[in-house]
Amino acid sequence: MSDISDRENSQLLLSTLPAGRNQVRLAWAIALCLGAALAVTAPFARQTLEGTAPLLPAYAAAVLVNELITATLLFAMFSVQRSRGLFVLAVAYLFSGLLVVPWGLTFPGVFSETGLLDAGLQSTATIAAVRRIGFPLLLLIYALMRDPAAEIRTPEASVHWRIAMAVAAVIAMVCGLTFYVLEGGALLPRWMADAREVAAAWQFVPPVAIALCLAAGATLLLSRPLSVLDLWLLVVLLTAVIETVLLAYVSSGSRFSLGWWAGRLYGLAASSTVLLALLSESVTLYVRLARSLMAERRSREGRLSMLEILSASIAHEVNQPLGSMVTNADAALRWLDRPQPDLGETRAALQRIAEDGHRAGKVIESVRTMFKKDLGERVALDLNALLAEALQRSVRDARPQRLVTQIDFAPDLPKVTGDPLRLGQVACNLFANAAEAMAGQLERPGVLRVATRLDGSGTVLVTVEDDGSGLTDAVRSRLFEPFFTTKSQGLGMGLLFCRSVIEGHGGRLWADDNPGGGAIFRFTLPADDDAQPRV
Amino acid sequence: MNEETTAAGNTVLVVDDDASVRESLYSLLRSVGYGVRRFDSVQTLLDDGDFAEAGCLVLDVRLPGQSGLELQRTLTKAGVALPIVFITGHGDVPMSVAAMKAGAIEFLTKPFRDQDLLDAVARGVEQMRARSAETAALSELRRRFETLSPREREVMALVCSGRMNKQVAAELGLSEITVKVHRGKVMRKMQADSLPELVRLADRLAGAAPPSASKP
Numbered sequence: 001m002s003d004i005s006d007r008e009n010s011q012l013l014l015s016t017l018p019a020g021r022n023q024v025r026l027a028w029a030i031a032l033c034l035g036a037a038l039a040v041t042a043p044f045a046r047q048t049l050e051g052t053a054p055l056l057p058a059y060a061a062a063v064l065v066n067e068l069i070t071a072t073l074l075f076a077m078f079s080v081q082r083s084r085g086l087f088v089l090a091v092a093y094l095f096s097g098l099l100v101v102p103w104g105l106t107f108p109g110v111f112s113e114t115g116l117l118d119a120g121l122q123s124t125a126t127i128a129a130v131r132r133i134g135f136p137l138l139l140l141i142y143a144l145m146r147d148p149a150a151e152i153r154t155p156e157a158s159v160h161w162r163i164a165m166a167v168a169a170v171i172a173m174v175c176g177l178t179f180y181v182l183e184g185g186a187l188l189p190r191w192m193a194d195a196r197e198v199a200a201a202w203q204f205v206p207p208v209a210i211a212l213c214l215a216a217g218a219t220l221l222l223s224r225p226l227s228v229l230d231l232w233l234l235v236v237l238l239t240a241v242i243e244t245v246l247l248a249y250v251s252s253g254s255r256f257s258l259g260w261w262a263g264r265l266y267g268l269a270a271s272s273t274v275l276l277a278l279l280s281e282s283v284t285l286y287v288r289l290a291r292s293l294m295a296e297r298r299s300r301e302g303r304l305s306m307l308e309i310l311s312a313s314i315a316h317e318v319n320q321p322l323g324s325m326v327t328n329a330d331a332a333l334r335w336l337d338r339p340q341p342d343l344g345e346t347r348a349a350l351q352r353i354a355e356d357g358h359r360a361g362k363v364i365e366s367v368r369t370m371f372k373k374d375l376g377e378r379v380a381l382d383l384n385a386l387l388a389e390a391l392q393r394s395v396r397d398a399r400p401q402r403l404v405t406q407i408d409f410a411p412d413l414p415k416v417t418g419d420p421l422r423l424g425q426v427a428c429n430l431f432a433n434a435a436e437a438m439a440g441q442l443e444r445p446g447v448l449r450v451a452t453r454l455d456g457s458g459t460v461l462v463t464v465e466d467d468g469s470g471l472t473d474a475v476r477s478r479l480f481e482p483f484f485t486t487k488s489q490g491l492g493m494g495l496l497f498c499r500s501v502i503e504g505h506g507g508r509l510w511a512d513d514n515p516g517g518g519a520i521f522r523f524t525l526p527a528d529d530d531a532q533p534r535v
Numbered sequence: 536m537n538e539e540t541t542a543a544g545n546t547v548l549v550v551d552d553d554a555s556v557r558e559s560l561y562s563l564l565r566s567v568g569y570g571v572r573r574f575d576s577v578q579t580l581l582d583d584g585d586f587a588e589a590g591c592l593v594l595d596v597r598l599p600g601q602s603g604l605e606l607q608r609t610l611t612k613a614g615v616a617l618p619i620v621f622i623t624g625h626g627d628v629p630m631s632v633a634a635m636k637a638g639a640i641e642f643l644t645k646p647f648r649d650q651d652l653l654d655a656v657a658r659g660v661e662q663m664r665a666r667s668a669e670t671a672a673l674s675e676l677r678r679r680f681e682t683l684s685p686r687e688r689e690v691m692a693l694v695c696s697g698r699m700n701k702q703v704a705a706e707l708g709l710s711e712i713t714v715k716v717h718r719g720k721v722m723r724k725m726q727a728d729s730l731p732e733l734v735r736l737a738d739r740l741a742g743a744a745p746p747s748a749s750k751p
Contacts, residue, residue, distance in 0.1 A: 320555075320556065320645070327556070328558075331559060331563035331566050334567060334649070335562070335566045342566075356555050
């Protein structure tokens with residue numbers, strides 16, 4: 001029970017849905033592109049691009065929007081799945097996104113020569129250092145806590161409260177940090193030599209950031225299986241490494257140089273890709289869910305109307321013998337009440353009452369058989385042998401008529417698992433139908449052909465062919481309706497029973513026209529020796 | 536004109552595809568003295584086509600092939616005015632309304648009380664008997680009218696339209712004596728005791744469909 005729900009959940013959430021082959025390929029492609037970009041950019045990295053400072057706010061805004069959306073998505077996922085890891089991850093994105101605001105505002109030479117908010121030389125760099133190290137650090141924490149099973153079991157309201165608290169705390173932290181950076185400028189490490197070039201203190205930041213990125217990535221890779229989310233986080237980490245390498249080493253930390261800009265833009269492009277991938281995955285999942293929900297609803301409606309038809313049919317079918325019983329009893333009483341009681345007529349009427357009782361019982365029994373959930377015993381069966389025996393029995397029971405049987409069994413048919421009694425009944429039903437369809441033809445013997453095949457997809461296909469009267473369109477459309485029958489002595493439950501048994505065994509039953517006249521009934525059953533894993 | 540001369544019999548026709556129901560109806564109706572003939576479908580009933588003795592038709596609504604309601608229309612179109620008692624497995628209001636509108640005696644839902652069915656059948660048979668008596672009387676009247684000579688028919692028509700013997704004589708160019716003789720013959724042949732009775736008989740003859748129609 002919990003096993004199933006766990007599996008179903010993991011199919012529904014990006015944080016637990018295993019990454020597919022195509023997604024892994026796409027991630028590799030992006031990683032390779034980033035690597036190539038690094039190689040191409042490297043020779044020109046130090047070249048300074050003058051007058052590009054005004055572009056910085058656009059970049060900052062893009063990063064802010066990107067990371068806020070990602071954080072929102074992650075918080076939404078957390079509100080459903082409630083894993084600590086997701087919570088940390090969402091906080092990481094929110095923190096990183098919000099830090100971009102003071103970073104952009106204080107950046108020297110963008111809004112003013114020294115940056116807004118009375119920023120000092122070290123302010124922007126401090127924020128950058130916190131962001132650059134804080135983000136991979138939080139990702140590492142996520143990787144370490146990543147355990148899909150570890151859910152925070154809290155009520156709905158508490159989850160929203162927790163998220164609100166987290167957002168408030170992150171905003172407070174970012175504001176506090178900004179305030180501290182702006183006010184306590186004197187205590188800050190000397191990151192920057194001037195507005196463009198980094199000082200010695202900065203040399204510690206990139207290696208720490210890269211180390212944290214690599215550690216987080218390794219942790220993620222070690223704790224397989226990778227979820228879709230983990231896969232894209234790996235891309236993010238790789239991007240962060242490449243970005244850091246470009247910014248810190250290839251461009252040797254020089255602001256507004258080609259390498260510096262390239263690092264930023266690759267980072268932005270990669271994070272956008274991640275966001276888009278997450279969004280498209282979410283939408284795909286949503287569509288899939290909506291579709292399955294609709295299918296579920298449709299099938300429920302179908303079942304309901306089927307139930308209505310069935311109950312109306314059962315009512316009618318039970319009413320018939322019931323009415324006859326009452327009338328027979330009345331007749332018997334009247335025969336007895338005559339001046340000269342007619343015992344012969346009374347006896348006949350009573351006999352008919354007994355028969356009607358049996359008939360009503362049979363209706364009830366067939367309904368019960370149809371709705372029985374359990375499949376009886378399940379054993380490995382030689383379908384060929386079972387069919388041969390059923391065929392022999394059917395031919396013996398068939399009304400005396402000229403009937404030719406043709407058997408075309410696959411010699412190496414794998415076994416199937418099922419209830420031999422029920423499957424035998426299905427076969428007998430189909431054979432009897434075929435024999436009856438051919439009972440009317442006098443000029444030539446009817447040919448009943450039974451064949452088995454192993455289908456490519458690990459299912460066994462059984463074909464029952466006759467060259468009898470065939471199916472009219474009106475008959476075909478109602479073939480599997482309860483109590484629909486073309487026979488004078490039929491309940492109209494046979495094919496419905498067959499279908500429910502076959503479907504209960506994981507197979508399918510359907511009817512086609514025989515090109516040579518007559519009808520073909522086919523059913524499939526899953527084969528036992530199934531080399532391919534069943535989905 | 537007495538009851539015995541009418542051929543409308545005590546025979547009830549039962550049409551039901553369900554053998555068990557058919558037999559039970561057969562037994563019940565026979566137990567109270569009806570003659571019963573059984574049919575398993577509308578087609579076998581129509582193939583038989585002998586409604587002469589039939590007093591009532593007990594008909595299942597849901598039948599394979601032609602349904603009970605369709606048979607009702609077919610019979611009405613063919614001019615067979617047989618009273619019909621419908622029985623059905625499940626009460627369907629629109630269906631019963633349609634059947635009753637088309638002139639059914641009763642619409643019974645199974646399982647029904649035997650008395651309800653027997654009452655309905657009795658009503659049908661009675662209706663059929665009355666209708667047959669009416670038909671028989673009319674055909675007797677026609678038979679009498681057939682015996683009149685053309686001249687007598689002319690005289691009868693004029694007399695019944697209220698002319699005096701003298702006027703009739705003038706109109707037909709006959710003597711009043713001759714008209715009186717014809718008039719006497721008409722009264723005798725039509726078995727009318729008085730002029731008002733003769734007028735009434737003439738009205739009935741005029742009101743009924745022409746003798747060629749098979750409508751009973």
